[in-house]
Amino acid sequence: MGRRRPSARLIPRGQQPTGCGASGRSGGGGPEGTACRGGSAMTHHTRIDDFLLQSDAELFQLVDDLISVDSQIPPHADERAIVARLLEVTERFGLGEQTVIGPTEQRPSLIVRMRGSGGGRNLMLNGHTDTKPVGEAREQWVSDPLTPTVRDGRIYGLGAVDMKAALAAMIFAARALKECGVPLRGDLLIGAIADEEAGAQLGAKFVAPLLRDVDAILIGEPSGWDHDWQAIHLVSRGVCGFRVSVKGTQMHSSLSDRMPSVNASLKAAELLLRIARELDVPFTPHPLGDVGPTLNPGVMISGGTFFGVVPGQAEFACDLRTVPGQTRDDVARAIERWLAACRAADPDLDVEYSFEPGLDWVPWSELDAAHPLVAATQAAAADVLGAAPPLGVFPGGTDAPWYSGLGIPTLPSFGPGVLTGAHGPNEYVSVQSVRDAARMYARIAADFCS
Known part of the structure; x- marks a missing residue:
């Protein structure tokens, strides 16, 4: 990118990967297996859906596990424990090279790169690992914020919608592509990023200049406020x-x-x-x-x-x-x-x-509606939801400007749940939206990276 790379204090993870400017560890490279290699897109979708249906309990176990890890912004907690959990999961699933990077060991971000066969576009599915503090609304929670609880088709817990469920869906989308042998030419990356909730100075703003060979980024912030999947948000304020x-x-x-x-x-x-x-x-x-x-x-x-x-x-x-x-x-x-x-x-x-230092100016971000990632997202949504949501403006801020400001086209928000449940008591995400997210993320990656 022609930019001076900032110094980074890294947690050693083994070999140096191409493209992230930090230490990495091989987890088996790109998609393996032959279950649907060479088949049609419809065959791939069927196999992906079958795999995710069979893995449903594991998907929601991961959602529960991530909610159970306290990753409130300092001084309440930090991202070390949740990154450790994500390292274990993505290594066990063999999703590829693991890179842990951050300005300090207390504020790590994780990037996992699943290698394609080469010659395609590289996509990063991005989510943040930190949460707002429980705050003064603690007594209004009807269950413990760090104990995931299912009621009436919803999962309640701190970070459920903002945005640990989306991270779990991204991981299982990548796992489905790998296990089904869906051929990807480009790389699929998963970014589990620190410090979004406090301005991103120690998260996406730090990580963005270190990314290499990323053609587009999709952020899984909750894309509804009245109902799930309300819009494909091309703008974040x-x-x-x-x-x-x-x-x-x-x-x-x-x-x-x-x-x-x-x-x-x-x-x-x-x-x-x-x-x-x-x-x-x-x-x-x-x-x-x-x-x-x-x-x-x-x-x-x-x-x-x-x-x-x-x-x-x-x-x-x-x-x-x-x-x-x-x-x-x-x-x-x-x-x-x-x-x-x-x-x-x-x-x-x-x-x-x-x-306010650190929050004096978090820029807005905008993605061109003609970008191929938009078309891939619309096609996936139409296939899974029956119709693609309209294009819209995300009400809040996201990590998008730190990427788009360096020339990486970024879709600021397409994720499970409604923003209404975030930053307050009894945060929740609907069970169905998490299932939908995993299916759509797998389709988006298969389309864009192929």
């Missing part, structure tokens, strides 16, 4: 995090009616209400659904010292989801215009803003 900080007069609260004072928390509350109505960041609605940016003020709030004290400082954080065409400079100018108007209206207002 970006993320821009910033904080608004207000200074006041810290003093004895009993004197607030006798001496001039500024309550920083009260001023911050007024700004919190205003910014939701007034912040204007220019954008062009996206043609796939006429989608614009989303601002969530007050995702975190802090301020004050204790009872008896007029608050001398207060702060709130904002989460802005951006769309193609917007820039960090656009956001900065919009915030500065808004704050200038607020200061002009209130001479007592002492306010500043700052971008």
